[in-house]
Amino acid sequence: MSSVINMPAPPNPVEEFLRSDRMPHIWCPGCGIGTTVNCFARAVRQAKLDLDKLMVVSGIGCTGRVAGYMNLDSFHTTHGRAIPFATGLKLANPELTVVVYSGDGDLIGIGGNHFIHAARRNVDLKVICVNNFIYGMTGGQVAPTTPVSALTSTTRYGCYEEPFNLPYLAESSGAVYVARWTTFHVRQVAHAMVEAFRKKGFTFIEILSPCPTLYQRRNRLGDGLGAMEYYRDNSEIRHGANTKEVGITFQGPLVVGKFVDIERPTYLDLMNQQLARTLDAKYVGCTEEHVRS
Amino acid sequence: MKADPSGVLTGTHFLDGDQACGEGALTAGCRFAAGYPITPSTEIVERFAERVPLTGGLFVQMEDELASSIAIQGAVWAGAKAFTVTSGPGFSLMMEHVGLAAMTETPLVIVNVQRGGPSTGLPTLPGQADVMQARWGSHGDYEIIALSPNSPQECFDLTIDAFNLAEQYRVPVILLMDECVGHMTEKVVIPPADQIEIVPRRYTQRPPEEYQPYHPGPDLVPEMVKAGEGYRIHITGLTHDEHGYPAITVEAQQKLVRRLVDKIRRNADAIVRCEEHQIEDADVVVVAYGITSRVALRAVQMAREQGIAAGLLRPVVVWPFPEKRIRELATRARAFVVPEMNYGQLVLEVERCAAGRAPTVLVPHMGGTVHHPEEILQAILDLRVPDSGAPDSGVPADVAR
Numbered sequence: 001m002s003s004v005i006n007m008p009a010p011p012n013p014v015e016e017f018l019r020s021d022r023m024p025h026i027w028c029p030g031c032g033i034g035t036t037v038n039c040f041a042r043a044v045r046q047a048k049l050d051l052d053k054l055m056v057v058s059g060i061g062c063t064g065r066v067a068g069y070m071n072l073d074s075f076h077t078t079h080g081r082a083i084p085f086a087t088g089l090k091l092a093n094p095e096l097t098v099v100v101y102s103g104d105g106d107l108i109g110i111g112g113n114h115f116i117h118a119a120r121r122n123v124d125l126k127v128i129c130v131n132n133f134i135y136g137m138t139g140g141q142v143a144p145t146t147p148v149s150a151l152t153s154t155t156r157y158g159c160y161e162e163p164f165n166l167p168y169l170a171e172s173s174g175a176v177y178v179a180r181w182t183t184f185h186v187r188q189v190a191h192a193m194v195e196a197f198r199k200k201g202f203t204f205i206e207i208l209s210p211c212p213t214l215y216q217r218r219n220r221l222g223d224g225l226g227a228m229e230y231y232r233d234n235s236e237i238r239h240g241a242n243t244k245e246v247g248i249t250f251q252g253p254l255v256v257g258k259f260v261d262i263e264r265p266t267y268l269d270l271m272n273q274q275l276a277r278t279l280d281a282k283y284v285g286c287t288e289e290h291v292r293s
Numbered sequence: 294m295k296a297d298p299s300g301v302l303t304g305t306h307f308l309d310g311d312q313a314c315g316e317g318a319l320t321a322g323c324r325f326a327a328g329y330p331i332t333p334s335t336e337i338v339e340r341f342a343e344r345v346p347l348t349g350g351l352f353v354q355m356e357d358e359l360a361s362s363i364a365i366q367g368a369v370w371a372g373a374k375a376f377t378v379t380s381g382p383g384f385s386l387m388m389e390h391v392g393l394a395a396m397t398e399t400p401l402v403i404v405n406v407q408r409g410g411p412s413t414g415l416p417t418l419p420g421q422a423d424v425m426q427a428r429w430g431s432h433g434d435y436e437i438i439a440l441s442p443n444s445p446q447e448c449f450d451l452t453i454d455a456f457n458l459a460e461q462y463r464v465p466v467i468l469l470m471d472e473c474v475g476h477m478t479e480k481v482v483i484p485p486a487d488q489i490e491i492v493p494r495r496y497t498q499r500p501p502e503e504y505q506p507y508h509p510g511p512d513l514v515p516e517m518v519k520a521g522e523g524y525r526i527h528i529t530g531l532t533h534d535e536h537g538y539p540a541i542t543v544e545a546q547q548k549l550v551r552r553l554v555d556k557i558r559r560n561a562d563a564i565v566r567c568e569e570h571q572i573e574d575a576d577v578v579v580v581a582y583g584i585t586s587r588v589a590l591r592a593v594q595m596a597r598e599q600g601i602a603a604g605l606l607r608p609v610v611v612w613p614f615p616e617k618r619i620r621e622l623a624t625r626a627r628a629f630v631v632p633e634m635n636y637g638q639l640v641l642e643v644e645r646c647a648a649g650r651a652p653t654v655l656v657p658h659m660g661g662t663v664h665h666p667e668e669i670l671q672a673i674l675d676l677r678v679p680d681s682g683a684p685d686s687g688v689p690a691d692v693a694r
Contacts, residue, residue, distance in 0.1 A: 019538075074525075081360070084360035085364065088353075088367025092371035271351065286349060290350050
């Protein structure tokens with residue numbers, strides 16, 4: 001007669017942040033998105049955020065599915081438009097902490113215009129961009145982040161377009177906090193998220209992440225573990241680096257770290273100041289109290 | 294409930310339709326607008342942006358119409374009533390988010406002050422060629438509600454109705470203005486706040502553990518919550534189940550899409566609204582909406598002066614279309630005449646509902662200015678039964694359908 005070992009499984013420290021009833025998730029083995037979600041959950045716990053007031057807004061794509069797995073108020077919007085949706089959410093209720101969690105193709109490709117304008121306005125949004133250098137959900141097409149010479153399903157002979165350097169784009173557009181890490185740097189990723197939560201304004205964290213199914217395999221870069229080894233061996237931590245100099249080349253060195261951490265009044269700060277100065281007591285203000293239906 | 298007096302500019306005013314629309318939004322309780330400038334709609338948000346700091350709330354000028362039409366959806370889920378305004382080219386960009394709002398059942402108002410198209414067309418001159426786009430413009434099956442004012446007073450009144458219908462049915466509601474109505478200045482009476490009926494958002498009373506975001510009520514409309522209250526909602530443009538979770542199955546698609554459409558179709562009798570002039574004994578029924586209805590009314594009067602029993606049916610609510618009324622009239626009217634500032638759009642609906650029981654004649658105008666009443670009158674005259682008793686077949690070839 002066999003005996004039943006009735007050992008209780010140790011509690012998963014991030015389970016309370018996840019919609020367990022939606023598991024298993026859709027991400028491939030070796031994909032880095034789940035790692036970033038784990039970091040996110042730990043950062044939320046560490047920052048002691050009020051979970052009822054924490055919003056996750058995603059666009060479309062593999063990372064766009066993050067919103068659906070978080071046990072928070074979560075919005076899975078249209079392709080590229082997570083930032084303007086989040087802008088409306090935040091401006092109509094400034095008490096909410098609004099996180100935009102999406103991929104490079106979504107945020108910087110189709111959503112690039114919204115990205116630069118939200119950074120310019122300094123809307124208080126926590127933007128987390130998982131950059132896997134490719135359009136993963138649709139089968140691995142070239143993205144505005146694909147390094148020159150990389151193979152994708154639409155650049156069979158090697159990519160020849162110059163990619164965006166995301167930290168440089170974010171900084172020059174007006175972001176008050178800009179960091180880049182990889183999914184190898186789990187503690188640093190979580191720490192950067194905590195810093196972003198504590199910062200007022202448009203923050204941007206780029207997380208380099210493997211796509212074993214499409215990017216790694218097509219470029220013969222090994223599996224998810226191979227990507228970790230590459231990140232470990234080629235990342236150079238340079239806090240405060242000039243973002244102009246942190247562009248990424250194919251399998252080249254990766255400059256990571258916290259590049260920008262400045263103070264700048266937010267959109268709502270400036271709006272409230274300007275209207276109060278011009279209208280005096282006639283300015284009613286803009287809080288959840290005022291706009292609620 | 295009654296209107297919040299903080300946004301209501303009670304009194305008699307001399308306003309253009311755009312400004313009246315802005316006042317209508319404030320009166321309806323809208324405290325959030327996002328927009329991108331485009332002629333001939335911009336005065337609406339100019340008015341709103343000037344007034345809203347005095348009532349609480351804000352206007353944000355976004356980078357484009359894609360952003361405007363989804364920023365308002367974020368604001369709605371944060372608890373605001375919200376709208377955006379545009380014209381043809383911007384309306385085309387907004388189609389993506391008409392679909393999102395229909396799919397996620399996000400109540401909001403989009404104002405389209407129509408100008409001549411296609412493409413950049415006639416930026417400063419009127420058109421009515423977006424009426425089918427308003428109904429069908431986004432991909433997939435869905436239903437919306439669209440209203441068509443024909444005066445500045447109605448730009449005010451119907452903006453309030455648009456917000457009310459959006460909340461009642463949790464759909465995007467489109468206010469189909471046109472350049473003439475938007476830029477025409479007339480008397481606008483704004484009643485006291487306590488005489489204005491406002492439909493509040495249909496918030497649930499259920500606790501989070503008993504709440505399902507897409508479980509419909511008897512009228513097929515689900516109750517809503519707002520973000521930040523602990524319900525942990527998931528809202529997605531993917532096909533979803535009643536819990537709001539993605540459900541990529543044939544069954545979920547059948548259930549959801551049918552309900553999104555049926556909640557409007559089954560409630561159509563309560564939504565449809567027409568204005569009628571001399572329809573009772575009408576031999577020829579002119580069907581016209583928006584600014585064209587005012588020209589058509591003149592044509593009907595002129596026809597009556599010549600002894601022809603003409604009448605005017607004016608859909609105030611354009612979508613859902615007044616199918617029943619057209620079917621009734623088709624059994625006793627001899628013909629329909631449909632003047633519109635396009636090359637034949639709503640006439641297709643009239644023709645469909647008339648179903649061959651009464652001929653339908655289009656009086657098209659490509660836009661840029663309104664019809665001459667004489668053009669509409671001529672179409673009515675052309676339908677006269679000759680003394681011989683045989684039906685006149687002399688309908689001009691280019692207007693016959």
